[in-house]
Every structure is written in C-alpha cells, then in structure tokens.
Amino acid sequence: MANITKKVSWSSRGDESGGGERTPLLNGSEEIRITRQLSGDGGMFHIGRLSTVDLEEDLTSEEDTVRGCPKEIPHNEKLLSLKFESLDYDNSENQLFLEEERRMSFMGFRCLEISRWVVCGLIGFLTGLIACCIDIAVENLAGVKYFVVKQNIEKFTEVGGLSISLILWAVLNSAFVMVGAVIVAFFEPGAAGSGIPQIKCYLNGVKIPRVVRLKTLVVKVFGVICSVAGGLAVGKEGPMIHSGAVVAAGVSQGRSTSLKKDFKIFEYFRRDTEKRDFVSAGAAAGVSAAFGAPVGGVLFSLEEGASFWNQMLTWRIFFASMISTFTLNFFLSIYNKKPGELSSPGLINFGRFESESVAYNIYEIPLFIVMGAIGGLLGALFNILNYWLTIFRIRYVHRPCLQVMEAMLVAAVTATVSFTMIYFSNDCQPLRPDQSEDYPLQLFCADGQYNSMATAFFNTPERSVRSLFHNPPGSYNPLTLSVFTLTYFLLACWTYGLTVSAGVFIPSLLIGAAWGRLFGILLASITPNGSIWAVPGKYALIGAAAQLGGIVRMTLSLTVIMVEATGNVTYGLPIMLVLMTAKIVGDYFVEGLYDIHIKLQSVPFLHWEAPATSHWLTAREVMSAPVTCFKRIEKVATIVDVLSNTSTNHNGFPVVVPVAASDDPGKICGLILRSQIIVLLKHKVFVELARSRLTQRKLQLKDFRDAYPRFPPIQSIHVSQDERECMMDLTEFMNPTPYTVPQETSLPRVFKLFRALGLRHLVVVDNENRVVGLVTRKDLARYHLGKHGLEEMQLAQT
C-alpha cells in the first residue's frame, strides 16, 4: 500500500549514522536500493549488500545521546530490511567445540541437562512472580482510582457539577498513562506495544535488537502497570509473554551485561542455540501465567518458534509453563488470604463454564460459524484501521514527546467517552445481593439499582470480560452492548500501537464478548421459545473467540488457550471452528495484526514453508553471489579490510581451498563467522605470534562465550601495521562441515533445510564442491505469494 518513510522502529531511536530528512531509498547514495530480477541472470550482487553486521546494539548503547533526530528508514511492507540478522541455531562444530564435547563425560552431559531443568524452573518461577506483581499492582492502582472517582461521582451526582468528576477521571488516567508513555518513549522504545510481534520474530530466528534486555523488562513491567491502571483499552497479557522471554534470556546466561555482573554459571548456554530454546520456554511461561494455560503456552512457543521439534525441549518448556502458573497461583492465593489454594487460574480468569449449565447443541454450530465469519470481518476492519493509523504514526508521530502526548490524549479521550456514555445511559439494573461488580455505580438510577453501562467501563477489562461471560441473562440491554461495542472497538484500535506497553488480547476479547452477547440476546428475542438461547454468556464466549481470532489469526495455541481459560474442553470444537472461520475470512482481506506490524518493520520473517508455487526457483537464482571467502590461512590485513568494509558487512565467510586456476572459486572447507574472527583478532591469534609464545594458553571456547552476545565492532579492535602482515590460521575455529546444497536444488528444498535446522548461512556449491553462492535468511524471506502469484520483496540497506 503506502511506500513511506519510517521514523519509528522497534529497536532504535535513530541513533545510527543517518542524518537529516532524506529518504535514503529514493536517493541511493549510501543505502542502495537493491532490485534483483527473479530470473537471476543479471542479478549478481555482491553479497555484502545483502547482509549487515549486528553490532548496532553496542553502538546504540553508546550513542543514546543522539536523540530527537530520528533516522529515516525506507519503509514499506514490500521491503525487507537488511538491518536484522539471523540467530545461529546451528552449532558451529569447530575443533574447540568438538574437543569440549569429547572431553565431557556422560555425567557432564547429565549435569548440563539438570541445569537446563533448573533454569527452566527459575524462568517459570520468576515469570510467575512478575505476573503476580503486575496483577497485584494493577488491581490496587485501578482499585484506588475507581474508588476515588466513584466517591467523587457520587458526591457530585447529588450536588451537580459532574464535569469535575470527568476532569478528575481524565486527569488520573492521563497521569498514569503519561508515566507509562514517558518511560517507554524516552528510556526503551523496544518495550512499546504488546511485544508479541518481537517475540514471534525472535523465535522465528531473527535477532531483534534490545528485545531481550533487562532494561526492556523493567520498562515493560512498569509501563504495562501504568497503562492498564490508566484505563486504556489494553490488556497485560502480551507484555507478560514478552517479560517471560526476557527473563529466560537473562536467567539462562547466568549474567547480566547491563548490570555488569557475571555469576560464572550456565556458561555453556551462552550461544544462540541454547538461548533461543530458553526464550521459547520463557514465552511459554508468560502465556501460561497470563492465561492460566500451560499447555496453551507450550503450543504458542511451538507454533511461533519451533522448527525442529525436540521432545526433551518441549517437556522442559512445559515444565517452565507449569511452574509459572503454579507460582502465580501460589502467590495470589497468599495475597487473597487463602494460602495454599492452588486451583485459581492465571491472570486472566474467564471463570468456569460448567458443561451442565452452558451446553451447546449440534444445530448451534452453523450459528457459531456465522459468528466466526463476523469476527473475521470485524477483525480485518480492526487491522486495516490500525494499519492506516500505524502508517500515520510512522509519518507524523515519531518524536518521543509527541508520542507521550498522543498516549495522554488517548487516555483522556477514553475517560471522556466512558464518562459520556455512562452519563447518557439509562440502563439501570437491580442490585442483587450476589453482585459480582466491585464498583456498582448508582448514578441516576433508582435506589437499589446500578448503571449497567458503568460496569462495563468502570472496571479493568478482564473483569468486564468475565461479567459479559457470566452475568445472568438480562444483565445488559442490547443498546448498551451495541454502543459499548462500537466505542470500545474504536478506542482499542486507536490504542494499539501507542508508545505504551500494552497488549491487544483483552480488548479484542472484550469487543467480541460484547457483540457476542448482543448476538445471543438478539437470537433469544427472535426465537419464540428462547430457552435454548437463553445463555448469552455462551455467545459472549464464542464472540470473544471470533473477534480475537479475527484480529491475531492464531490457531492451535489460541484454541487451547481459550479452552484452558474457560476450563471446559467441550467448547473445543466450537472454538476451533470459530477460529478457523475467523482466520479464513480475515485472511481474505488482510493479514493478522502481528504480521502487519512485523511486515511494517520489514523483518525477514520465515514462514513454515516456501511459497507453494516456487518450485521453479533453484538455489542458483536465490543465492547471493559472488561470495567473499577466506583461505584457511589468511593474511590479517585481508581479514581486517573485509570486516571493516562497511559497504559489505558480511557475517559469514566460507573458508576455501583455492584451486589451480585462481579465478575459479575455491573448494569449500569450512565456514567462519564474523563474531568468531572478531574474537580471534581481539586475542591476536596470529600464526607468527603463536610460535613466539608457545607457552601461552590456547584460545578456548570460553573466550567466545565471554564475548557473546555483544561482540565488539571491528573498529574497536586495534591492529598495528606489523600485525597486519601476520597470518591467521582459521582451521581450528571454522565450522569444518557447514551444510551445503547443489546449485540445482529447488527453493522449497533449500527452504526446508534452512528452516528445519535453523541455519543462518547455507553454502551453495557446484558439483566440484566449489563455493558459488550463499543463501541467507533474506534470500528466502524475499519470496512470498501475492495476489498475482509469486512476488519478490526488495531489500533495503537500513
């Protein structure tokens, strides 16, 4: 749709080299717009243009001062950014690694396995604890706020001058949201939004800068407390998942780079393979804590992350999920003064649907499917509106102060709209003794009655959802519900994408529950014998599922999460059918909300399979060529020059044995990563020096682990003129058996290998084993099925 210039991004506030108001895409001076023909005949580019160094993190932290002049990023969902790097899920099995593994006894492996379990237990525990803190903080803050406002409203209802109550409410909301927005906008923009798109990308294998930092976690937690307490139409579930992932990334490394503290434990886990596994567990623990759905959490992690399914890993992920739910329940039970009662579910509690009272019948299934279609339509509408809004924000709302002001505006408007609707609503309901509402507002209702619109707005969204599911028939009148649906839909749509830490799950559920209940009430009214439709809570549930499915388009894990959150497996089939329908209908119009935001960030996201009609493409057309290779024993000057070349910025270098005719590419004998070479350079592992200081200790795997994950940039390593003349022997450090494919391999086959093994570099060889190209994530992510068949996205050096 729009080809615009991006001024906000997930990760950076424009702290890199770029300057003024140019659109680099359109004046290719530094950043070159790379357009490659599909046929591949004229499309031979230097691979350097297709990959970039992942050192931004460090630059970022150094240059935090350069604020307020955001770099413009060419921005289009048909572009792939070269800024993002892959994680190395494939171990580099070099000699050091193999020696370590061979030295390790069986007991050593067993200890490792036990420490993996311990780490997962810790992840679950901490995630549950954080969830518990968030929950308690939100409950208390929101409680105080609603109490004050209620007091105020009640005072002024009698004496008149309710506008003062409105102002009080709006100011309270804005104040909370301001705090939340300021910490996000000024301290850690990576903590904005729900975090689910970022975690999806991370689990997919894309290294999103700063996404699993401690600072992000802190800002995320405080941000979400503020935004929920500030009465925005947001949920705290997405941020919980992100928090779990950060906890996992932190705990598993046994140190904190931000706090400069190394506990000297879990050093074995300091590589992408292990870290990504733990982050899966963390995300699962987050889901588990958020929804009380440990199985749903595991499936979420698998759906988003796993490529190669491993039983022990899944089992560990499940353990983390279980511990997380358990911890949350345990602490909440203490908080609720019923210590030891572990049967309460997660943060979000849909309440239990009893099969006896809320049974469904086979002839209701078509109705559920219709609701699924409605959910798909409304979800698509939501996503399209939010897409436009995001584009608008990228164009015009990119300065932190503007972002904070927008968030405050939304908070004030939310309060105003709520207040107006409560004010003008005349839906009075009798106050029953078993009243579940915490803050029933009488307002202009008769004594013994309360304003039903007020219960919907005057509550945290979680409680409103539960009321819609479980309040007895007749608790809401249709007009209230329809007005509520409309306003909340617009508010939620406006809210998602603000520079606050907030999720979209609960607002979606709330919208869906509202129109679902409305649907149920209408059904009951048009059928003569309304007894079977008399359970509007059932329709509220289905509507909630449909709306959420229509917005986020998750499938398996969402079904299980819904089933677990309702505690009733018999709703499995209807929920599944509804989610399928919502997805099919929604996908017809637009992608899911998370995918839209991922695409808007131009992330090279790999789907499950190559596009169906891509069999006519082969590795030869897909790969990047020619490749910069190193020899086994290479001159330091050559290496430093290649690494320093900012226009190429390679990350993986095939190591080759040159063949006779020097023009021909060499035969592959290994693959070495930039990060490895950096460590070698830092430790001056040169052939000449090795001879002169034989007694000195050999470089060990530990040296690589200590530098992980923030390897210094090449610029920070001083290489003297003498050293430039030395030679480096890469044999010991390269991966001697990188995966290779012949040139004729079809794209789906390359894709499958790449995806299944979580590769970062795949070497393409000819039938003499000579290196002819290199396939990286961008080369595969470029192809996607558009409306007119296979399309290729452009790569942008941003």
Added chain:
Amino acid sequence: MANITKKVSWSSRGDESGGGERTPLLNGSEEIRITRQLSGDGGMFHIGRLSTVDLEEDLTSEEDTVRGCPKEIPHNEKLLSLKFESLDYDNSENQLFLEEERRMSFMGFRCLEISRWVVCGLIGFLTGLIACCIDIAVENLAGVKYFVVKQNIEKFTEVGGLSISLILWAVLNSAFVMVGAVIVAFFEPGAAGSGIPQIKCYLNGVKIPRVVRLKTLVVKVFGVICSVAGGLAVGKEGPMIHSGAVVAAGVSQGRSTSLKKDFKIFEYFRRDTEKRDFVSAGAAAGVSAAFGAPVGGVLFSLEEGASFWNQMLTWRIFFASMISTFTLNFFLSIYNKKPGELSSPGLINFGRFESESVAYNIYEIPLFIVMGAIGGLLGALFNILNYWLTIFRIRYVHRPCLQVMEAMLVAAVTATVSFTMIYFSNDCQPLRPDQSEDYPLQLFCADGQYNSMATAFFNTPERSVRSLFHNPPGSYNPLTLSVFTLTYFLLACWTYGLTVSAGVFIPSLLIGAAWGRLFGILLASITPNGSIWAVPGKYALIGAAAQLGGIVRMTLSLTVIMVEATGNVTYGLPIMLVLMTAKIVGDYFVEGLYDIHIKLQSVPFLHWEAPATSHWLTAREVMSAPVTCFKRIEKVATIVDVLSNTSTNHNGFPVVVPVAASDDPGKICGLILRSQIIVLLKHKVFVELARSRLTQRKLQLKDFRDAYPRFPPIQSIHVSQDERECMMDLTEFMNPTPYTVPQETSLPRVFKLFRALGLRHLVVVDNENRVVGLVTRKDLARYHLGKHGLEEMQLAQT
C-alpha cells in the same frame, strides 16, 4: 539380557524362505552376523548387507499357506534387524516431480490443501465412528455377560453350588477370548497387542509390514471387542489409536489395495511423506476418541512422530482430533437417547474432578512425588516381569494354536481369580439410592448391601477406574484394595503380550487407582485430623497417573491426556510432577513397556538426539561403504543383476559421474530408489526403445503412484536377453539434489540432519564430491548409551 531365537514377530508368521530349527545367527550360512568395529578401520562392509528390500509384504500375502513352520529370527534387544526399512519422508525431487509441481497453479495447491483438510475430517469422522462401535459393542456384550452371570450367581447363592456359576463365568470369558485370539493368531498377527509400539515405529519412520492394512483394522476392532468383553485385564484405548492410524493410511490413499478398489482420488497423496502425515492425524484422532483428549492426541502424535514441526500440519491433526471426539460424542449421545448433547467426553471417562471439592494443597506435593516414585518402581517391576514373560513366549509359545490356548487360559484364570476373591471377600457396603454400580452383587451380604470386591471385578475396567476415582470415602476397605491391586497387577502383567488385541492403558490406570486410593485411606487413618486427606479419589487419580507413567513412560502427552480426561487443569502440575518422578525412577531400572517391545523386535528406532557422548564419531565411521552406484546411463543387465542380488538388497543407489581413474568412486549427481527403478523396468523405459517408439507416452509420476506402496519384486519382472543389452537413462527419474555430508561431519550433526528431515539415505562425500559412503537409519540407530558409555548394536540380516 537373553540372546534367544525369536519365533514370533509383529509382522510375519514365518512365511519367508527360512526353514527348520537352526539359529541363523549362530551358523552364518545365509545370514551373516555383522559385527563392526567402532573404530571403522576394518569395518568396511558391502552396503548390501545393511539393507534389504521391502517386498516382504507381497511375498507374505502370496505365501500365507506356509504356516506353522515359523522362521527363527535371531533375537536380542542388542540387535538391530535389517528387515525393517525406512519411510521416505524426503520427497524425491526428480524432473517428473518438479515438472508436476511447476505445472500446478496456485489454485491447484489450494485444492490440494482443501483435500488434505477433507481427508483429515474423514479420518476423524471414521475414527470416531469406529470408537463408537467398539464402545457400544463392548458395553452390550459385557452387559449381557455380567447380567447372565449375576443372575446365575444370585440363583446359586441361595441353593448352593456356586461352582457352576464359576464355570459359567469362565466359559463365557474363554469363549469371547477364544474368538478374539483366533482371529488375531490365524488371520492377522499384526493386530496383536495394543498397536502403540507399532504406531510409534511407523511415526518414527520405520516401515512396519502390514501395520496399516485394512485386514489389520478389521481384526483389531473385532479382537478388542472380544478381549474386553471376555473380561481380560485389558483396555480398548491402544487399539483405538492403531485403528485411527489404519483408517488414516487407508482413507488418504483413496483406494484399497486389499479390496482391489481404486477411487481415483487423492492420488497426489500416494507417497510416504503425505501418508505419514495422515497417519499422524489418524493416531491423534484415535487418542482423541479414546480419551476425549483432542489436545493430548495432537501432542501424542508430535511426541511420537513429528520431527519437523509444521504449523498447518499440526492444525490439521488437531482438526482430525476434534472431529473424532465430536463424532464419538454425537453418536454416543444418540445411543444414550440424548441426541445433540455433545458435552460427554471420550471412550474413557474419568468423570469430572471439581476443583472446589477436590482441591490440593502445596504441602501435599511431596506426597505426590513419593507416589510418583512408587509408581515408577511398580512400573519397572511390571515391565521386567512382562519382559521375562515375553522372552518365554518368544521361546515356547509361538504356534498360533498355543497362543490361542494361552489366551483362553488367561481368560479362565481371570474369571476364577475374580470369582474366588469375590467369594472370600466380606467387604459389604450399604446399597445407596444414588448407586453408580451397574451390577451390585449382594452375594453373602445382608439385604440392602452389596459386595464391594465384586464391583471392582464385576465391571469393565473403565467403570472400575471411575468408581475408584469418584466413589465417596469409605466405599472400599483397605484389605479389598490391597488384594485387588496385587491380583490385578499380576493378571495385567500376564495379559499384556497375549495374542489378542488389547491395550495396557486402562489396566495400568486401574492398578494405580487402586493402590492410590489405598494410599489415601492409609494417610487419612494415620493423621489425627483426617479431613484434608478425606478425598481418596484424589489419591486414586495421582496413583493412576504414577502407575501409568511408570509403565509407559510417556511425558508431555500423557500429562495432557490425564488433564483433559479429568477435565480439571489445576491437577496439571501434580500430574506432571508425578509423571516425571515415575519416569526418572522407572528409567533407572528398565525402559518403558513400549520401548521394551520395540527393542525385542530389533526395530531401528531413532531417538530424538544422538547419544550425548557421540561427538567423537564422524560420518566416516558411521557410514556403510563401499556403495553400489549406478551411472547416469546404465546398462539394464547391470541394474537387474544388482537388484536381483539377494545378498545385497539395496534400496537406494547414488547415481554418479565416473571420474578419470576408474577405480575412484564417481562424483555424485543424484540418488535413485529401488522402487523407482522397478517401475522403470516394468515399463521398459530403455534408451533404445524410446527411440523406436517416439509416439508412445512418457512415463509419468502417476505410474509411480499407481505402484505405490507395494512395488513388485524384481523377480516378477521379466527382462529378456535382448533387453538386458539395452541402456537405461536415469537422469529424469533420479533425485538430482540428494542431501550430502562431508566425511568429517560428527555423528550428532549427521543425526540431526537425518532426523529433522526424515531421510532414508544420506550420501557421504569427500571434498571432491565423490561418493564414499551412505548413511541409513540402521547406521544411526546402532549407537546407544549403555551402562558403560556408548554401545553399538549388531545388525542382523533377518
């Protein structure tokens, strides 16, 4: 442990060439015991010895007459049989395949996708229907039986002569079991047992002969009805899973080879890749129907089968599971005269544990863990006893008639033991109006009372489990429970492995529920204030989980199945901890029951990862070499001779370009399968003939699909002397881009590639791309971690 001669096996009744009473392993005339050194220096064997043709199926069906002289199979759990072949999960991307894929439009792929969903829906529907039939048949048959026996007992209780009742009972049981055993032993031995080990192997990628045949399904269904109705200590859940898998394999192919009927649909799915995916769905549907656990079913399939996780596939599997539960519920609701009430769970119904009434507390968790350890111990004991019994059976009980007699004996003994125990029990309980027992036996109790021992025996095992879970405290006295546990333990152990179609899930649950309830009662009696322990049903549940976990050692899926079957997610953590403890304790002594039976069949089963300490092995040591290769254009005589060589029996042949020095191995340019060559030979695709009949149609993918999966043996293809002089051009039919690894690749790396992509042949090349070896399933499955580190299993040509 024992190195014995096997006379019964899963698949064959000795219908192959083998003869008398020799032990081939010990007189290596035809079958050579292949002992290979780990170092690999002297271990160069002709690869033919390491693989065998998978044509046994057809020979079997032809030669069913050769019965009663079973072939002896060298038999040891430290052996790997060469009889089993891998499935080809990797597509052979030859020119025909690529042409078809490239021709196919996007709509074509979409239609394929839709038909996959339709097939999954059908699989779910049929599996649910079969489950429903089994359930209704068992209920009715068992009902009639118990009614008759009860009448008889009541008649004779007064007049004396209860021995006549005993005889009646024993005869009825034996009659049912005889029918069940006869059809299994004489018609389809593959239908014996629970079928889960076979399905595990199939999903692991091993082609188990006859396991997914229509005949197997029919025998399985009737067999399980007979054995459950015959009162054996068996369940119908394992067979349900097997049935689902057979249904899937049948439906997805759109034809029945057994019935000689081809519906000409789903032809695209006629290859191992697609079939295995559908079988996963079928197994999941089976679990789902058996336990009312659709999510558990999906996880079962993934735990056992999936290597490469694919979201769409999982989603389809889930769909099949859902449909299966739904179908079962729908038909059962009609049968129970409450049409449309879909809220009843699967075949096994644990009843709902309400969190309010059956809460647990944090200080009970150590108790649960202790119970897990007990379950692990008892499970290990069960497995060891059953292992010895299986060895005994393999040695002495190998003729069908003996097997039938053993089954009848067990049935009679079961009846006798039950009767004796009921007779001598004096555990009388008052008959309450809300009595849930169907057949309360008064026997010698006072009027208005019933014999509590009788309820445990005089019931289908499913009902007994439910009674143990849900009957109020005081329904059973401790003595009854302990005697019951002991006898049922022994009976169940004796029963598993009989030549009847029967599962071990329910008996395990029943044993565990009995001692778990006993545990709860004892706890209540030793604590002064017994109120908190007063819910023995809770301990029955934990005990059931512990015992089942101790026997089968499943983890993730079993947790979810138990949680879904109890309908209460709050028991997730205790059940998980219990299963983990049971697995850890049990694994210390002996493997899981299914794994024992898989090992006793010498199946080359690939675990999730290579043994931890195998990094010092490389592809060079692991591979089989030298390899029989073909040239691109090869003489027919050479091909026919290689294929006919029964001492080699290769299945995959690298296609090479010869290099100058003719002794050197050629450069790899493709891989062709025996099955493909067979089809080529059958259609006389010779270079010379192609020239003479240019107008004739080209060989198409359809020809290969029509022959799938029962490719004719080479012996059945007549090749004349003239034709032997012709040449065959393999270029078009070979897979031009087989996966290759260099010789130095470490075993874990080879293993990961092989397992993740579901390969059958992995070519090992040197740095000139010359073929130096071939890695197949057996080469990888040979290595396992024994008590003294890495051990290597021997290969046996059986």
